[in-house]
Amino acid sequence: MNTPPLHAHPVLSADEAKRFEAALFGGDEAKEWAAMNLAGAAIGAAVITDFEEIGGFPKDTARVLVLAGKGHNGGDALLAAKFILERFTAAQAEVLLAFGERALKPLALRAYEALVHAAPGRVRRVRKALGHYALSIDGVFGFQFHPPVDARTATLFAEVNALPIRLRAAVDLPSGLGTVDVMRADFSYATGIVKAPLIDPANAASVGRVRYLDLGFFEGEHTASSAPSVADFVLTSAVLAPLRELRSPRSDKRTYGHLFVVGGSKSFPGAVLMSVLAALKTGAGLVTAFVPESLAAAYAAQVPEAMWVGWPETPEGGLALEGAHLLRERISRASVLLIGPGLSREAETLALAMDIVKTATVPLVLDADALQPEIVRAGKAPRILTPHAGEFARIAGRRALKDFPSEAGEARGGEVVTVLKGPVTRICAGGCVAHSFFGGPVLARGGSGDLLAGIIGGLLGGNSGELLESACRGVVWHGLAADALARERGQVAVRTTELLEFLPPTLRG
Structure with missing residues (x-):
């Protein structure tokens, strides 16, 4: 068995992730709903933070395009939009249900209803995405997707890929990843588990930048019995914990x-x-x-x-x-x-x-x-x-x-x-x-x-x-210091040594 670095979580294949989540939730819908809410809030918060690199999420009227499929990824996307609309009261969401409302699984439907209830008058269903959007959230396919993409959905992806969108977010991984009909992302938000296709260099152009959103799946005694032995791991910011402690007097x-x-x-x-x-x-x-x-x-x-x-x-x-x-x-x-x-x-x-x-x-x-x-x-x-x-x-x-x-x-x-x-x-x-996954083009x-x-x-x-x-x-x-630098001053008009100014505040949280 490979010994992981401290404060690192395993990267799992789709099959490994499926088995791990089945053991974690045990088919308990209440646990799955709680995890979906955690994921949606984490994605929403991360999107708002990543917008800071390009001047921040628009405070005036901003159009958010939510693309939801049938299952949990669609639910995560809808709850992420809910999180954002609750914090930006001028924002509006356009929801495109790729396979229709009747196809939504119970938790995805519950997430859609939660979004509509949270932002009355600011959420509307659309059959086609048109115009300029501040943000798109892709939750059409999850990590259990199997190619190919059907012709109708491939057309949808091509249309959305051609739209002017300031920031393109993918839930877990871009829909259609591994095919020519992939939905393009600027950021892929890996919720709970990083799946192996996200770290495959062949997918880098579609995946964009990866953010790992730790939902606590690898905490407690459950991990020891359920996490498989793997060679790839993702680092978390907890690796810095010793530097945040008091030094010996x-x-x-x-x-x-x-x-x-x-x-x-x-x-x-x-x-x-x-x-x-x-x-x-x-x-x-x-x-x-x-x-x-x-x-x-x-x-x-x-x-x-x-x-x-x-x-x-x-x-x-x-x-x-x-x-x-x-x-x-x-x-x-x-x-x-x-x-x-x-x-x-x-x-x-x-x-x-x-x-x-x-x-x-x-x-x-x-x-x-x-x-x-x-x-x-x-x-x-x-x-x-x-x-x-x-x-x-x-x-x-x-x-x-x-x-x-x-x-x-x-x-x-x-x-x-x-x-x-x-x-x-x-x-x-x-x-x-x-x-x-910390750092970026800065x-x-x-x-x-x-x-x-x-x-x-x-x-x-x-x-x-x-x-x-x-x-x-x-x-x-x-x-992390590079991320902080980009959020404070942007990606372009900075000097390399400015990064040093952000090492202290990064340690201080």
Whole structure:
């Protein structure tokens, strides 16, 4: 059995989810109705929150299109609309029952009646969706859908996909997923359980961004007997819980680790500075940075909290082999070593990185230009690798991303955790993959990875070398801060380093 990361919930196939829910609810309609209300409220609240990235849900008259099928997904969509209309009293809902009112199952019908009762005069049935909508909520098919989509429903999906809609929400997963007739979503809200099709890269264009809405299905003694053994998990924000607790009154700066950072060059001077800034924000006790000597004084003036060690430079401005003694003389003080941000790919500098990794005895974080095939396999120190897709392809040779995570584990000399950055960041260790849905397009800019490397390095130093826990915690914290940044300032007109301002409030809830 695969051991999941802390505070992660399993990703289940459709059949596994069906069996799990059958055991959870036991056919009890009262329990199912309670869960449907939880799901509807969670979707409604999440939609309102996600609207903040594009200026917030309209406070004046807003048209909401609800597409409901026969069953629970339709009920969830209708109750999500109820939640939204109760909070925005100028909003109006147009309900399109894809298979008619008579086809509604009892709980879906109950949800429809609850919506109509909650917003009298603001809900109307329509047979065709026309015009501009602020929001569409897709609840036509659930995870038990089997292709193909019938011709009439396929036409409906095509018509809705062509409409101008500011935000397209899918309940659980987009209707028709896995077919050419899929309903397109900007956000897919996984209610209670993340189903496997949502994490399939082949479905990414239709799924949009995934939000996991934890409804408490994986709490209590029921989980131990009913949750199947799986390889894929979804991370929750609860991974940050230890950072939200009081620190020991008997602690000092050595309690929280001493991170060494090796990086920087004249060609890429900003990357290492961003990593150091991020590491300091994690609460690291001490940070020492080894950077080209021409940059050290300027960095020290900007960030006096770190200790800056000037390193002899190559003619091109990278770190020279002759400076290796500077690290050797101090390495006994380090608890973690981060190598790579802004390092450059000069042959001499990469040879230096190889020598450092070969002899390292403390945990490593390898990022950016340190992610070379021969370097990531050198030595025996435990390590975290933080590649994006291109860097992963480089260290994995000819093997493709479809081989992740099995091939990621080969790129090592000792224990390894691989953090594959992307729209959904995946953390691999020991055959398990933890998926983080936090973050988003606001991270699609230079420097995001440098901040993440610094966050992970800082956390690892204060976490007794717990690689997987530190990697998961760093990815989630980084992603939650990015979400907060986008909601406060939008996705476009921001700078990468503004994310650092949102690390503290993210911890404070």
